[in-house]
Amino acid sequence: MTENGIELVDIIYWYLKGLVMSIKLLSTEVSSKIAAGEVIERPASVVKELIENSLDANANNISIEIVDGGIALIRITDDGIGIESKEVELAFKRYSTSKISNIDSLNNISTLGFRGEALASISSVSKLTLTTRSKVSEYGTKILLDNGLIKKTETIGAPIGTSIAVENLFHDFPARKKFLRSAKSEFLKIKPIVTKYSLAFPEVKFSLSHNEKISFQSPGSKRVRDVISPIYNNEISNSLLEIDPLNLEQSDDSINISGLISPPSLTYSNRSHITYFVNRRWIQSPSLNFALEQAYKGFLKDSRHPLAIINISVPNNTIDVNVHPSKTEIRFQNEELIFSCVQRVIRNTLLTKSSVPSAYVTSDQGKKPNYLMAPLSNTRLENHHFNNETLSDEFPPTNPSESPHHKLFPILHVIGQLQKTYIVTEGPDGMYLIDQHAAHERILLEDLSNRMMSSSENAQSLLEPLTISLTTEQENILSKHSSELSQIGFEIDPFGSNNHILRAIPQTLELASAEEELHFTLNEMLLERNTPQVMRRALSSIACHSAIRAGDNLSIESMRKLIEQLEKCVEPHTCAHGRPTTIHINKNSLDTQFGRT
Numbered sequence: 001m002t003e004n005g006i007e008l009v010d011i012i013y014w015y016l017k018g019l020v021m022s023i024k025l026l027s028t029e030v031s032s033k034i035a036a037g038e039v040i041e042r043p044a045s046v047v048k049e050l051i052e053n054s055l056d057a058n059a060n061n062i063s064i065e066i067v068d069g070g071i072a073l074i075r076i077t078d079d080g081i082g083i084e085s086k087e088v089e090l091a092f093k094r095y096s097t098s099k100i101s102n103i104d105s106l107n108n109i110s111t112l113g114f115r116g117e118a119l120a121s122i123s124s125v126s127k128l129t130l131t132t133r134s135k136v137s138e139y140g141t142k143i144l145l146d147n148g149l150i151k152k153t154e155t156i157g158a159p160i161g162t163s164i165a166v167e168n169l170f171h172d173f174p175a176r177k178k179f180l181r182s183a184k185s186e187f188l189k190i191k192p193i194v195t196k197y198s199l200a201f202p203e204v205k206f207s208l209s210h211n212e213k214i215s216f217q218s219p220g221s222k223r224v225r226d227v228i229s230p231i232y233n234n235e236i237s238n239s240l241l242e243i244d245p246l247n248l249e250q251s252d253d254s255i256n257i258s259g260l261i262s263p264p265s266l267t268y269s270n271r272s273h274i275t276y277f278v279n280r281r282w283i284q285s286p287s288l289n290f291a292l293e294q295a296y297k298g299f300l301k302d303s304r305h306p307l308a309i310i311n312i313s314v315p316n317n318t319i320d321v322n323v324h325p326s327k328t329e330i331r332f333q334n335e336e337l338i339f340s341c342v343q344r345v346i347r348n349t350l351l352t353k354s355s356v357p358s359a360y361v362t363s364d365q366g367k368k369p370n371y372l373m374a375p376l377s378n379t380r381l382e383n384h385h386f387n388n389e390t391l392s393d394e395f396p397p398t399n400p401s402e403s404p405h406h407k408l409f410p411i412l413h414v415i416g417q418l419q420k421t422y423i424v425t426e427g428p429d430g431m432y433l434i435d436q437h438a439a440h441e442r443i444l445l446e447d448l449s450n451r452m453m454s455s456s457e458n459a460q461s462l463l464e465p466l467t468i469s470l471t472t473e474q475e476n477i478l479s480k481h482s483s484e485l486s487q488i489g490f491e492i493d494p495f496g497s498n499n500h501i502l503r504a505i506p507q508t509l510e511l512a513s514a515e516e517e518l519h520f521t522l523n524e525m526l527l528e529r530n531t532p533q534v535m536r537r538a539l540s541s542i543a544c545h546s547a548i549r550a551g552d553n554l555s556i557e558s559m560r561k562l563i564e565q566l567e568k569c570v571e572p573h574t575c576a577h578g579r580p581t582t583i584h585i586n587k588n589s590l591d592t593q594f595g596r597t
């Protein structure tokens with residue numbers, strides 16, 4: 001028996017059952033495979049690492065050949081600077097790299113790769129053949145490795161550049177291989193990597209094939225739009241808006257944001273069409289997603305997302321790229337500043353370049369939708385007030401030329417009202433249909449917003465105040481945002497337990513719906529956390545419930561004035577919830593439908 005009363009036989013029993021374990025050093029073979037698992041998750045990981053190496057080698061042409069989703073073969077060939085023969089074997093040692101040399105280099109990384117783990121990790125879980133020749137070498141070098149062990153090295157004739165063939169990925173690593181999916185599924189994870197890096201490096205010609213069939217080619221023309229065409233199509237490429245640069249100089253740090261974004265008429269059900277590059281490194285960032293969503297606020301319907309290719313250029317010493325093995329996450333030194341800059345430039349681009357979407361008229365021959373656009377006015381809205389009967393000006397309109405966002409709004413001739421819902425107008429190139437509710441909702445939203453910003457009177461006092469009852473959650477919102485609600489026009493005082501007195505309501509609201517609208521507004525505010533979005537919810541709710549409705553009969557004069565006020569809006573193309581206010585059916589589409597072409 002031991003000193004603490006435990007029988008020696010018990011210790012032996014626990015040891016044999018695995019309850020007592022001894023510490024030991026892992027073999028090189030096991031540790032290298034564990035390390036490889038952190039960097040190489042699937043064939044797509046191999047493709048990403050090798051493409052980054054080719055780009056760091058200043059390649060102008062990169063060919064990617066895939067067989068059976070990359071499980072059987074991945075071959076990447078480039079015309080970069082190559083590897084000198086004396087360094088070929090060293091390249092497969094862990095942490096061997098030409099891209100950084102000391103700890104200070106980590107603070108100023110300009111290359112896509114830097115850890116020196118990719119080749120060592122890939123070779124340890126596959127059969128790998130590398131053929132390379134540097135620009136200063138007369139001959140090339142070929143090296144063969146299997147599970148990380150060098151099997152053969154020889155001198156051969158080869159073109160300048162590097163070709164790497166990775167065969168039988170994870171063939172001796174069943175713990176990883178069993179999680180791979182079908183060849184088709186694995187290839188579908190590879191293709192986006194190639195297309196995204198072709199967007200970041202439009203001057204490089206990429207070629208991707210699967211099972212000897214070309215799947216994607218980029219022209220290497222230096223124009224991002226030329227890369228978008230083979231990824232999507234020419235119509236989408238031509239419809240994208242080029243991001244307008246703003247002066248984003250901040251003290252000694254230079255920030256530049258460029259790229260292309262889709263107009264509000266082109267959206268998707270998920271975020272897979274949104275791509276960010278920071279110093280040409282493809283990254284994923286929830287905070288940048290949020291910045292983009294805020295920039296598009298009011299332009300898109302809920303749960304819809306744009307197409308965006310956004311390039312952010314910042315000094316290398318202001319970001320940390322050594323965050324995750326996959327190198328798809330980075331840290332900004334000043335994330336809030338980057339967030340603000342992205343939001344500003346995209347919002348500015350949408351305000352200056354967005355257009356009335358065309359109706360998607362498809363011919364009997366199955367032609368694709370027409371994406372032709374018509375220009376919109378972006379004149380800032382002055383304070384105007386409407387009701388369901390008349391649409392009268394309270395102030396003279398602003399001179400359109402004074403607005404930095406102004407574009408000529410097409411001169412529209414009101415023809416009439418369709419089903420008491422849509423205003424039918426004729427423009428310079430066809431027909432324009434205006435949703436009367438959506439249009440008035442947009443006008444009221446900007447009117448309410450401007451009144452809040454200018455501290456204008458926005459309330460109408462009630463001759464007989466209303467006693468209302470609120471839920472606990474509604475009371476919390478009221479307590480937190482009482483001053484903002486007062487600015488909107490709601491004046492509310494406590495009146496006993498759970499009861500309140502409603503003394504004033506927004507000028508746009510009708511007394512009969514005041515209590516219902518207050519409950520609805522408070523409930524909408526519960527769905528947001530930060531104050532600006534909470535208030536936008538409130539304003540959108542009030543604008544929606546105060547606006548002209550579908551089914552309201554409008555006179556020609558009322559319709560004309562509605563259009564005049566929509567023209568003065570900053571964002572006239574969508575309502576408060578992102579629905580379009582106006583669609584355009586151009587003359588060509590009409591001629592096609594009537595067989596006149």
